[in-house]
Amino acid sequence: MRKQRHQTYTCCPLEAALDVMGSKWKATILFRLLDGTRRFNELRRLMPNVTQRMLTIQLRELEADGMIRRKVFPEVPPKVEYSLSELGRTLEPLLRELYQWGQTHIQRRLPGAATEPPSGSNERDARAPSN
Amino acid sequence: MRKQRHQTYTCCPLEAALDVMGSKWKATILFRLLDGTRRFNELRRLMPNVTQRMLTIQLRELEADGMIRRKVFPEVPPKVEYSLSELGRTLEPLLRELYQWGQTHIQRRLPGAATEPPSGSNERDARAPSN
């Protein structure tokens, strides 16, 4: 089942990291799980743009990589809870910084997205931190 | 030419960030440029696994996103220098943390992998590569 995602990053840990959370939905999933345990359809409702199939796949990969835990309750109707693993937790600061960077530096609010610019609404050269 | 990469991340800045540096080669390119200006073929030699075409494409996208600067010298043979832009610079801490995270948490050193571990190389147990 596993594609050989983990073959490519012979060169650098950077890719190892991105390999684990850099795909289209994984970062978002992990981000959502920062808030706590979620059931499958809860996640689905939180991320309306991801298809069921994609969500399943991404969750399985995250699980296989030890980033999240999947707990199945032998009930009917089925109940499955997803939560961050210890390892997944270690990504928290990184995820938040990534989020922050996106907010600070790529302030392009699309029609529906209402994220008010912090202060000096200068789209391009918002160089606040660490420079 | 531009695909609509920037359409998807209506939902969150996280994806905006990853959109700009989360692809297979971009992070590595940016990482390489942290050291300073590089010429095209220099980058190519630094990243033997990326094809010329891919390198070109990724560099152009990074340029279009304002992450790097491309300086063409009207000489022959041609000379083109790539360097981080101001915006690209702002990713530096993030890139280093990402790198660090990969090192700390995904310590699977494959046979050929030698990317000068900076200093405190944390010799944890590497989970056996299960592929």
Add this chain to the structure above:
DNA sequence: TCATATAGTATCAAATTATATACTGTGAGG
């Protein structure tokens, strides 16, 4: 009986990303 909710699979199609290979034009070196 029928629909609903759960957490998925199964298929197929489309889009995206990556690779291989050959080619460009110029100047230098042999």
Add this chain to the structure above:
DNA sequence: CCTCACAGTATATAATTTGATACTATATGA
């Protein structure tokens, strides 16, 4: 003349990722 290096293009193909749609089983509720 032939070849190399430079910084790419062009073309075709392969691999991977994503999406759309339909389907599964079971309990509950109307």
